[in-house]
Amino acid sequence: MYRVLIVDDEPIIVEGLYDMLQQQEEVPCEVLKAGSAPEALEIARLVRIDVLLTDIEMPVMNGLALQQEMSRLWPKCKTIFLTGYSDFHYVQSSLRSGAFDYVLKREEDRKVVQVVAKAIDAIAADSSADRLLHEARNRMHVAMPALRRDYLLDLLMNGLIASPESRSARFAELGIALRGGGSVHLVIGRVDCWPAGIRAGDKPLYLYGVGNIAEEQFAGKLRVQFVTLPGDRFLLLMQTEDGVEIGEAYLLGTLESIQAACRTYLKVTCSFAAGCEPCDWNDAAAKYERLSFRMANGLGLGSESLLADSRHDAAAPAAYGGQLTERNMSLLSQALERKDRDAFEAKFAELAEAVCERGGDLRSGDALALFYALSAMFMLFLNRHGLFTDMMAKVKLNKLLSIEEHATLEEALLFFRGLAQALFASASEASGIETSDVVRRVNEYIQDHIGGDLSLTRLTEIVHLTPSYLSRLYKQQTRQSLTDFIMQARLDKAKELLAGSHKKIYQIGFELGFQSAPYFNRLFKKAVSMTPQEYRDLYGTAEG
Template identity: 40%
Template sequence: MYRLLLIDNEPFIVDGLYDLFLELESVELDVLKAYSASEALALLSAHKIDIVIADIRMPGMSGLELQQIIKKQWPFCKTIFLTGYNDFSYVQTAMRHGGLDYVLKTEGDERILEAFHHAIAALQEEWEKDQLMEEARKELHLAKPLLQKEYLLSLLNGERLQSEGIRHRFAELGISLSTADPVLIVVGRVDEWPGDYSFADRELLTFAIHNIAQEYFSNCRIAVLSYDRAKFIWLIQPQEGDGANMSAFVQRVHETLDSVQSASRGVLHLPISFAISGSFCSWSELPSAFNRLIRLLGRGLGLGRESLLTDLPPVERSPGTASKGVHSSGDNASLAGQRRNIPLLESYLEGGDAGEFASLCSGMLQSAAHDPLHYTEMYYSIATMILSYLNRLEATQDLLEQQDFDGLMRTDDHPNWEAAAHYFENVVALLFAKRHDEQEEKSNSVVTRLHLYIKEHLHEDLSLTKLSEVTNLSPSYLSRLYKQTTGHGLAEYIAERRVDKATSLLTETAMKIHEVAREVGLEHNYFIKMFKKHTHMTPQEYRELKVRVL
């Protein structure tokens, strides 16, 4: 939405332009008007202004002075000057100082609208200019480490492994790893922080540990990221074309980690431990390998400080090793990944996206269906989320009677995961329908209140800004909500109500034309033009026709 400010010390010019732009349907527009420079300054301070149409000569402040103030407050704002025949030298000065266009006061509406659309085009062009993109690139460069961390963590959590765009995303984020080659994972931990170290101190020292790693592994491709307050992760690959034997490379990394531990102890006075994958893993194996290393580092070995542990590849595990726990590492990794989908599922619920909710919900239940404990945890995680949403929705008795919500807390009501997923889908569909009905009711209530206000204040200011104050909604949102709810524009409705009232006054009273115009909140000349546009006759012709009929 664009905001237009009209400034002239002659009210009939401002009012005429105001009504002209209210009828403009091709651009979403909020129109403000000022009858003096002081009024204009107040509006410029209170609102972001995109386009100004102003008299070039006004009492108290020249157009040039006003233009300089506008330029300071709203650098992108475009100024169009209204001028008389004897102002050309003044106009040239204004144009040299950044004015966009000028219109002779003797020219018609078409020329004014032409200048206005020229201003819209200029704004769009400026917003797309290279300097804005350059600023965005600078911001992206500053944010790149955080974006790299977020993306790599998503890969470690198994959230994006099916994406075909990983290689492209690596290039965008400047991650030097190759998705075509396997990767070696190292999980590190600071075993003990000095007690007087602040959070900022710890962040700085973690950064220093990463720097040490990048120095020691300068002949490798490496990505480093922090994981939590004490842990960090390194993903390592040989340089492209290195040709190193994989087993020899793993051994070399293992020995280098010992040197990193010594450097950290000697330079930073920090004891650190490592868990390293015993062999390279593919990107699809990344989540399960990562989870094994986290658990390995957590269990520890021996002193529990400055450990250097290796996770044996599955083929090298001794018989029975994988069966010592209730669940395999792959199962745990899968469950961990599904747990991390809970916030995404909740976002679909809050956003009203029934299709995405049903798809993700089914996938989460299916992935846990092979294990009763995992399935129970997953089921109740989803059920509790829906129950919380139901409570926030303030469910009515009528809604509670439409669905057996007790089934949320009874897994036995659903013979398999498909039935549970279908039940959840039905519950959510019902909740979405209730929310849609409430939103529709609220929208209709806003429209009803708006219509009543317009009816009672036809002779007053009915600008989008004023109506937004009445409804406590932003001008742009009010405009969109009204059109979405009613199917037509707000300005169109106001014009129709003004014409309706005018026809009644012309038929039922002896009021003069200019008095009728004032009663419907319009300037006399513009009233005649608008009335003729809607009825195909002037107000006087309409009155005479009605008199003859009666």
């Protein structure tokens, strides 16, 4: 919702415009008011101002100076000057100062609403889809190396399956100099020793130096895509330029040359685990796991090692589709934190199916890994949110701590599903209670301060929510807007005072926040179909 601030040192002008903009329906906005420029700046330091509707001639600080200060606080704010002068040159000077538009104080309400609507449309245009997409493209260009890395690691560490066509299209978008079809060679590299005295911030620069050396050494034979990995490691993804296969001797011999060049020019020693035989892209995740196993075990622990891996090498264990990865467990945990039931169910089913397809034995390595990964995730969640006591009354938490409490894998998975459902149900119930409490507190404050400041800004201070969120939350819960509820509450109170008190009608209107008696009369008649005096004559015993 857009926020409009009215500023004028003449109260009658401020109150008239405030009441008019509050009641018009053409431009939904929150309206604030101030009697001077310093007061307006105090408000602007607390909340965002979208449209400034201000007099030009005011004591202490005039409207031109206020507009400059407001632009400093809120650069996107549009200023509309109110003026009692029709002199064209005077209006021109205000527009040159950066004003969006101007209106004469004698203009009809309709004209003021039109100018405010025009300013809000201009703000919306500033945030148009074209501008946002342009900014997104600029940011994407800066982020492109990270996007390339994330996508390639998704292919290799999480076993992302894609068609050659979709992979090629994504490669083109990200500037990856490889083909999405055909086969690919994988080589995992590791920096064994950095130059003496190197700063941590310089390591990425040295890693890319290694990548440049690799590209130069393989130039003319292989296309090379260099990818950094955690733990001083890196990856080379390579394809032949003409599709002709290369031999193991050429690959290993070139990697030896890269080791020598890195040692000589960068003072860096490296080890490599190479996939000497190319693999299909959809098999690259399994190849990556075998190479990682090679790098982390046996000869891979030495310095400047050069290891080879073939499709017939069974030294590394086979993965069950690469499903139980840190990323997948992270996605599952994120869905639980977001209370996204559908996303959690989908990811949970994916992990469970991958394990069950490999035999479903509760004591198998895959099943044990999944059980204790889920156990750790749920324990962290329960502890973080203080839910252990609450959940103990709903599920048997001893089944969370020990695999011995489950007879089969299916039983264990059923338990975890049930625990997740209990947590989702508990979160939904708590959210409903919290929402109802917010509405109750807002309604109570409105009733207790019926003639005071009931602006959206003031109400948000009571419940510590943003104005737009409070508006949506209130309407979602009550099927009524906050503005409508406040107006109805004031009208109900007005009826009570008209029928049961001796107060003057203008006093009643003033007490209930209506600064203009004609406005109070007009609004009451529109809502009740009779004037306040007619209502008092019909239902009251007091004289107005």
